[in-house]
Every structure is written in structure tokens, then in C-alpha cells.
Amino acid sequence: MKNIGLIGCGAMGKGIAKNLVKNGFHVFAYDRDQQALDICSDIGAHPQASPFEVGKQADAVITSLPGPQIVKDVLLGDDGIFAALKPGSFVLDMSTIDPKTAQDIYLFAKDRSIHFFDCPLSGGPAGADSGTLTIMVGGDEAYINDVLPILHSVGRDIILLGSSGYGQVAKLCHNMLVATITAALGEAFAVGEKAGVPRKQLAEVIQSGSAHNRVLSVFGENIVKDSYEHVLFSLQHMNKDIHLYTETAQYFAQPSPIGLLVSDIYQTAMEKGKGLLDSSAVCQSNE
Incomplete structure (x- = not known):
């Protein structure tokens, strides 16, 4: 997987974008804040007009968003990520949300043959910028090896915790x-x-x-x-x-x-x- 979508280019997202590009991924990015999106563009990401457009380009999508409701809106909406992704694609939610929401999204994704992992972070903007984040992962272990190259591009300690929601x-x-x-x-x-x-x-x-x-x-x-x-x-x-x-x-x-x-x-x-x-x-x- 070389085409990675990124939704959320703020304090954490811009560091994530930087390290994905540094590690050879093609990053398709979206943020409602044009200034944040411009920063990611300067880093080497490809700006997109909407989350749907990101999903059309990507094999895997990373979300880095403020809370549960916006994660649901971006992923589950009629013009959201899941409406655009191909079966067999991956979603790595690096936001901090509640485990119940993570589990609900996991089931929604599974019904569409999309693999969802909750991947909240520790390390702050400095860790995102340096690629040394701690990443707590919940989801199907059978598919974890598919996304480890992405996770290791942005984090140093990848901790596999078990089923969906455990990361949160x-x-x-x-x-x-x-x-x-x-x-x-x-x-x-x-x-x-x-x-x-x-x-x-x-x-x-x-x-x-x-x-x-x-x-x-x-x-x-x-x-x-x-x-x-x-x-x-x-x-x-x-x-x-x-x-x-x-x-x-x-x-x-x-x-x-x-x-x-x-x-x-x-x-x-x-x-x-x-x-x-x-x-x-x-x-x-x-x-």
C-alpha cells in the first residue's frame, strides 16, 4: 500500500503527513482548515477537496480528528470515507474517541469488507513530527501486518492490544x-x-x-x-x-x-x- 489518505492536518496530522512522505508514501490529504491543508501540501502531500475524494485515491486512510462525532461524520456520512473506499481497504483512526464508537465503526466497516483499526496516539505534536509516537492498536490481528509499515513510519512503539476498541x-x-x-x-x-x-x-x-x-x-x-x-x-x-x-x-x-x-x-x-x-x-x- 503506497497511497495513503489523511483526514486532519492539524498539530498531529502535519507530523504524520511529513513522516509518511519521508517514508515513500503518496499522501492524499484533507482538512477543513485551508491553512493546515496548505502546510501538508508544502510537506509533499496532495490536497483533496473532500474526505470522499481522499477515499477514492487511497488504499488506506488515516484519520486524526478532534472527537467521536466528527470521526463518525467523516467516515460514515453519505459522502464520507467508507462511501469511497474499495473493499479490502484499511482505515486507521488515530483520533481519541470512546471504545463503543470505535467498535460500532469497526462493525460498519466489516460489513463493507473494510478493515478498521483504532490507533490512538501518545507523544504529542513533537512525537508526530519526529515519528516517535506510541500507537495503541485495536482491531483484527489477522490484518495487522498489512498496516505495520504505515504505523512504523509515524510511530516508534506499536502496541497491539487486542480487539476493536482496546486501543481507545x-x-x-x-x-x-x-x-x-x-x-x-x-x-x-x-x-x-x-x-x-x-x-x-x-x-x-x-x-x-x-x-x-x-x-x-x-x-x-x-x-x-x-x-x-x-x-x-x-x-x-x-x-x-x-x-x-x-x-x-x-x-x-x-x-x-x-x-x-x-x-x-x-x-x-x-x-x-x-x-x-x-x-x-x-x-x-x-x-
């Missing part, structure tokens, strides 16, 4: 922990600072002790410097993910008291107008 379960659990640690760091820094210990010194203590964590390594500069305009992963996207996590826990009848608490904290930050800031801006949500 893993991603939501992962982001729930990231959200929880970030919120906890905000509280700890606030208490320490109030008591006279500067954030920078407290960060050094945390990273040299048992509380060492990668969240502080990634987002620490924003938290320590109070520089939340430097967006690594927006708060509105983390808020969406933590809500999907709590909805997933409810769907599977598994109590999630910590998840619900953290969901309330992020929702409060959203209500205070912090959605477009970095997700670590939750650390100032009570100010």
Missing part, C-alpha cells in the same frame, strides 16, 4: 493518569509555594524522589514558569478525553471516583476560560 480504552486510561498527575502537581506546587518553597526547587525534589514522573518532565516547564500559553496539549482536548474516560467507566459499570473528581477539576478550568491554554493550566484552575 488504553488511551483513555493513559490520559486519565496524565490528567490526574497534572492536577495533583498543581495542588502540590500551590501548597509548597504558599509555604515558601519555590516551584523550581520542589520540582527538583519530586524528580529525584519516589514521586518522579514523566508528566513533570514534559509539562514541568509550563508549570514551573506559569507559561500555559505554550500549548503542548490543549486543556480542552484533555477535558474531552477525561470525560470520555468517565463515560467509558460508566458504560462498563466500573466505579471511577478519582476520574470523576479529576473530570470536575478540568471542567472548572474550562469554565474559567482556560480551554485554549495548555492542559497543565489546570494547575491554576483554583486561582
Whole structure:
């Protein structure tokens, strides 16, 4: 498979496009934002007028979109991807959505002899740009070898988790922990600072002790410097993910008291107008 469709050319999509082109794939791209599409064109992708036109050109399509509803609209609509794809084609959804939606799309695709994998990502725009993403994969194992060359072009760690939806379960659990640690760091820094210990010194203590964590390594500069305009992963996207996590826990009848608490904290930050800031801006949500 050399012809790859890409729907979504934003912060993650442009890095995905770059590495697909770098690895010899012909990329047919679409985004509603013309500026984002122009960036992908400059990288070497071929702009298309609609998702349907992308599907007509592609052997496999990657979607990188903000949430469940737009994924369904792009894939399942009358003029969507599935209406254009040939039987035997592949769809790799690298968005973060709920597992139930992923499973529904998988069944819809299977009825049309199209192979659907949920492939959510970890690593952010920097990982997308460098091709070092972690990719969590759910879908039919019998067809995974067909798409591994594509996945290895954009990611470093490809983790096969099992049936359709399992990739999304893993991603939501992962982001729930990231959200929880970030919120906890905000509280700890606030208490320490109030008591006279500067954030920078407290960060050094945390990273040299048992509380060492990668969240502080990634987002620490924003938290320590109070520089939340430097967006690594927006708060509105983390808020969406933590809500999907709590909805997933409810769907599977598994109590999630910590998840619900953290969901309330992020929702409060959203209500205070912090959605477009970095997700670590939750650390100032009570100010």
C-alpha cells in the first residue's frame, strides 16, 4: 500500500503527513482548515477537496480528528470515507474517541469488507513530527501486518492490544493518569509555594524522589514558569478525553471516583476560560 489518505492536518496530522512522505508514501490529504491543508501540501502531500475524494485515491486512510462525532461524520456520512473506499481497504483512526464508537465503526466497516483499526496516539505534536509516537492498536490481528509499515513510519512503539476498541480504552486510561498527575502537581506546587518553597526547587525534589514522573518532565516547564500559553496539549482536548474516560467507566459499570473528581477539576478550568491554554493550566484552575 503506497497511497495513503489523511483526514486532519492539524498539530498531529502535519507530523504524520511529513513522516509518511519521508517514508515513500503518496499522501492524499484533507482538512477543513485551508491553512493546515496548505502546510501538508508544502510537506509533499496532495490536497483533496473532500474526505470522499481522499477515499477514492487511497488504499488506506488515516484519520486524526478532534472527537467521536466528527470521526463518525467523516467516515460514515453519505459522502464520507467508507462511501469511497474499495473493499479490502484499511482505515486507521488515530483520533481519541470512546471504545463503543470505535467498535460500532469497526462493525460498519466489516460489513463493507473494510478493515478498521483504532490507533490512538501518545507523544504529542513533537512525537508526530519526529515519528516517535506510541500507537495503541485495536482491531483484527489477522490484518495487522498489512498496516505495520504505515504505523512504523509515524510511530516508534506499536502496541497491539487486542480487539476493536482496546486501543481507545488504553488511551483513555493513559490520559486519565496524565490528567490526574497534572492536577495533583498543581495542588502540590500551590501548597509548597504558599509555604515558601519555590516551584523550581520542589520540582527538583519530586524528580529525584519516589514521586518522579514523566508528566513533570514534559509539562514541568509550563508549570514551573506559569507559561500555559505554550500549548503542548490543549486543556480542552484533555477535558474531552477525561470525560470520555468517565463515560467509558460508566458504560462498563466500573466505579471511577478519582476520574470523576479529576473530570470536575478540568471542567472548572474550562469554565474559567482556560480551554485554549495548555492542559497543565489546570494547575491554576483554583486561582
